[in-house]
Amino acid sequence: MTKDILQMKNAPASDKVGRYEFLAEPFHCDCVGRLFLGHLGNHMLNAADFHSTARGFGMSYLQTINRAWVLSRLAIEMKTMPRQNERFTVETWVESAMRYFTSRNFHIVGADGVTIGFGRSIWAMIDTQTRQPTDIFSIGDGAINQWIEKDKPCPIEKGGHVKMPDGAELVRSIDTYYSDVDINGHINSVKYIEHIIDLWPLEWHLGCQVLRLEIAYVAEAHGGDRLDFWRVDTGPREADVEVRKNGAETVCRARISFI
Amino acid sequence: MTKDILQMKNAPASDKVGRYEFLAEPFHCDCVGRLFLGHLGNHMLNAADFHSTARGFGMSYLQTINRAWVLSRLAIEMKTMPRQNERFTVETWVESAMRYFTSRNFHIVGADGVTIGFGRSIWAMIDTQTRQPTDIFSIGDGAINQWIEKDKPCPIEKGGHVKMPDGAELVRSIDTYYSDVDINGHINSVKYIEHIIDLWPLEWHLGCQVLRLEIAYVAEAHGGDRLDFWRVDTGPREADVEVRKNGAETVCRARISFI
Numbered sequence: 001m002t003k004d005i006l007q008m009k010n011a012p013a014s015d016k017v018g019r020y021e022f023l024a025e026p027f028h029c030d031c032v033g034r035l036f037l038g039h040l041g042n043h044m045l046n047a048a049d050f051h052s053t054a055r056g057f058g059m060s061y062l063q064t065i066n067r068a069w070v071l072s073r074l075a076i077e078m079k080t081m082p083r084q085n086e087r088f089t090v091e092t093w094v095e096s097a098m099r100y101f102t103s104r105n106f107h108i109v110g111a112d113g114v115t116i117g118f119g120r121s122i123w124a125m126i127d128t129q130t131r132q133p134t135d136i137f138s139i140g141d142g143a144i145n146q147w148i149e150k151d152k153p154c155p156i157e158k159g160g161h162v163k164m165p166d167g168a169e170l171v172r173s174i175d176t177y178y179s180d181v182d183i184n185g186h187i188n189s190v191k192y193i194e195h196i197i198d199l200w201p202l203e204w205h206l207g208c209q210v211l212r213l214e215i216a217y218v219a220e221a222h223g224g225d226r227l228d229f230w231r232v233d234t235g236p237r238e239a240d241v242e243v244r245k246n247g248a249e250t251v252c253r254a255r256i257s258f259i
Numbered sequence: 260m261t262k263d264i265l266q267m268k269n270a271p272a273s274d275k276v277g278r279y280e281f282l283a284e285p286f287h288c289d290c291v292g293r294l295f296l297g298h299l300g301n302h303m304l305n306a307a308d309f310h311s312t313a314r315g316f317g318m319s320y321l322q323t324i325n326r327a328w329v330l331s332r333l334a335i336e337m338k339t340m341p342r343q344n345e346r347f348t349v350e351t352w353v354e355s356a357m358r359y360f361t362s363r364n365f366h367i368v369g370a371d372g373v374t375i376g377f378g379r380s381i382w383a384m385i386d387t388q389t390r391q392p393t394d395i396f397s398i399g400d401g402a403i404n405q406w407i408e409k410d411k412p413c414p415i416e417k418g419g420h421v422k423m424p425d426g427a428e429l430v431r432s433i434d435t436y437y438s439d440v441d442i443n444g445h446i447n448s449v450k451y452i453e454h455i456i457d458l459w460p461l462e463w464h465l466g467c468q469v470l471r472l473e474i475a476y477v478a479e480a481h482g483g484d485r486l487d488f489w490r491v492d493t494g495p496r497e498a499d500v501e502v503r504k505n506g507a508e509t510v511c512r513a514r515i516s517f518i
Binding site (some may be wrong): 025026027028029030031033036038042045046049059060063084085177178179181183184185188189190194197198199200202204205223258 | 284285286287288289290292295297301304305308318319343344436437438440441442443444447448449453457458459460461463464482483
């Protein structure tokens, strides 16, 4: 996270920016009372859907026309995490939209009104029958364009391309079950975040917090797929992780760093 | 679930009864759009904490005096499950309190105001330093007694004692990690529910819904423990499950039935 964050004044909310308050529920917090990053990610996805639903392009509407948003990339950078029972706010807005991708940003604000983190995400829209990308501008005659907010800052880097260098090791394999599968029939995006963070032992997390996680979703996995986690440490508190399904195809790649 | 449920009028709320609205978030729903039972369980635990916090005996206060509520038994019986994006209500109240155990009930109401299920739970209070049971009446000079609601109906059976008959098979073993451990340092109560339900394949869940789950928590497991799941089918849509840790000690026992 850049040092700008500490100095940055929270921009005034506009109707292009959605603001949603969430509670760091006790059982969504880790053994030292911090909200799990996976649950934060889930709240960010909820905020994205609340924001898009209120503006006419949410998931429920898209389902009626055989369309769905698919999360392609997500980056989260946190100075601190919400604490147990803290009410924090997720702001979200569309930074840009192209025919096949849209970029949505997040600003996470603690109960005291101070910035605690930011997020960036990239989404595609697919036809749920053909599973092929479709034209985002076809929804409401390009309606998304009226909601683009270019001026609100999001001072974290965009996600880079994580390529797995030589030396990655297969560190864990897990099976997937009913509870891992979402309404779209795929392994839930947030489950990957949980599994990746679980590659570090409990004791590691007592002294460390995730500073930044970026994850690129490459292919969909389904219930019953076996997921292999390949990891290479790129520094004392940094690693790249690649998840493959059924011994072969890449499902997602992530880069993680801790403080 | 007894047929009384369909006829029962929702009792008027009193200040002994807490009512809390929750959203069946899209990513908390299964592949056919029903809220996962584990997430429902989490909302019930949240409702319990909201209710007890508002009345002076919530978890955050207890932490300050080295006390904690420990869930001993939970039974959930559902006619239907909340659907994706449905706003449903969890009512909760204390049915009885004794020195070492208190009984708390739940009534789950769909968005249209119709009863969709009930729950029963038993809680102990422990000293977080000695891990021993402590006197519930020592909090606020027996304050819990003023919140007991005996008249609100909860027309589901109390949990029975699940004993594992001969013939149980070891059907799965899983390792536990950072994400499984809650603020008390134990494996999260809700995680057991998820793992137990995952013993049935995805295809089973497409045609079935959990009618009733009861679970008795016998001992605490910790991050890093390996959990063994022993199952015996007691009918075409019924089973008993016992979870043991590290190849030996019983952690919890559950009885589950599907419709």
